[in-house]
Amino acid sequence: MNGFSGRSKTWALALLLPVLSSCVEDGPGPGGYNPPPRPWPEPRPQMCTMEYRPVCGERGGRLETFGNACQARERGFRIVGTGECSRRPDRPDWDDRPGRPDWDRPSRPDWDRPERPDQGGACTREYRPVCGQLGPTRQTFPNACEASNAGFRSVTPGECRR
Structure with missing residues (x-):
């Protein structure tokens, strides 16, 4: 036997075609009913x-x-x-x-100074000390960002000299 003959293939295809075509969904279901789409909650961020x-x-x-x-x-x-x-x-x-x-306690040591900036930005925790100056006052800060947030201007790298 050498498998299906040409005529057998035609009959097999004629029988399978209606079965396979019935698996395709096209248009509304029975009686014209189309179910509404399922409401999915808005995805929330993981982190x-x-x-x-x-x-x-x-x-x-x-x-x-x-x-x-x-x-x-x-x-x-x-x-x-x-x-x-x-x-x-x-x-x-x-x-x-x-x-x-x-809420009634200061979050920064310079909270009562009117000359301090209103908004401080977030600083890294890098340790690269600077000497900051505000008027006649000099103070050492861990980095230039911390000095700036406190309203000081960085004047020299390293700690302030006494």
């Missing part, structure tokens, strides 16, 4: 950076300040503004700085 760009988020009528937009979205909050959430007279339960039990 957020620790970059500090505060945003105000809202969920269920509750406001909360987050370090950045990614962290707010990860917790299911909708971003309603940039910066920390401010106190709202229509929300007496909302504190000025939620999540910070130390």
Whole structure:
């Protein structure tokens, strides 16, 4: 035997063609019913950076300040503004700085100096000391970024001389 003859192949193809073509979905289902697409939740990020760009988020009528937009979205909050959430007279339960039990304490040693910059940037932890100057005051800082954040101008590399 040398397999199928030409006529057998034709019959096999004629029988298989309707079976194979019935596997293709085309158009609405029986009775014209087309089920709606399944709602998939919006994918949430797996990991957020620790970059500090505060945003105000809202969920269920509750406001909360987050370090950045990614962290707010990860917790299911909708971003309603940039910066920390401010106190709202229509929300007496909302504190000025939620999540910070130390909100009334200074975060920097120069907090009460009016000449210090309003916004400090994030600095690396590299140790490359500089001598910074602000008016007549000289102070040693671990790096130029820290000096700048404190409102000082870097004047010399290394520690300040006494």
